[in-house]
Amino acid sequence: SEPRGILAGYSWPQYAVHRGELHMALYRRFRDLAGDDAIRLGCRATGYEIHKNGTVSLQLDTPDGPDYENGTLLVGADGIHSAIRAAMFPRQPPIHWGGAIMWRGTSMARPIRTKSSFVGLGNHRQRMVIYPISEADPNTGLALINWIAEVTYDDPSTHDNVGWFRRVEIENFIHHFEDWTYDWLDVPALIREAEEVFENPMIDRDPISHWAEGPVALLGDAAHPMYPTGSNGASQAIV
Structure with missing residues (x-):
């Protein structure tokens, strides 16, 4: 809006x-x-x-x-x-943790809808942001897609909440998004196309x-x- x-x-x-x-x-x-x-x-x-x-x-x-x-x-x-x-x-x-953990990656996939669409899915507890950061290859139709997955936790001990760009396995978090499949977007398939994923806590300082x-x-x-x-x-x- x-x-x-x-x-x-x-x-x-x-x-x-x-x-x-x-x-x-x-x-x-x-x-x-x-x-x-x-x-x-x-x-x-x-x-x-x-x-x-x-x-x-x-x-x-x-x-x-x-x-x-x-x-x-x-x-x-x-x-x-x-x-x-x-x-x-x-x-x-000291570092303050806002309660959320984010996972970031890039995947080769077909651009969504207009081929330059920015997609935001979810709510304040769990969400995805997805958008292309390259032109689509004219031969394959694939573009480099940037995505950020985010989940909010109530328990501070759930994750390392002070680390920064820590490389993690996809299986560590994909269960949160396993059922996010639509006729125009398959979120778990997109995530699994990433060669590497990095974890960031939502942190700042006073x-x-x-x-x-x-x-x-x-x-x-x-x-x-x-x-x-x-x-x-x-x-x-x-x-």
């Missing part, structure tokens, strides 16, 4: 892109601007140290052991489990008092964690 896309005054109905393709587009653009030497992969931020001259050292855990990078500005965009925020706020607010400390700033979920639903983080970062 809520207007979206063109009906809401936008120039397009919806734009959906594979998360990995978006990451690579951003990576290539940054590499073009900053050069290959500005990118280090396979490292994990563990903390930082601010020096008297105003510079900052980023502490890293690398395959070869501890290392660091020096600079005049550090932007911590390392997510809800941010090591940079933890260093800035050793007594940071606000912190500030997002910057000298030459160090926080960005995104490191600063203000949002529920991972409705493309919250990516949409707000891009818009």
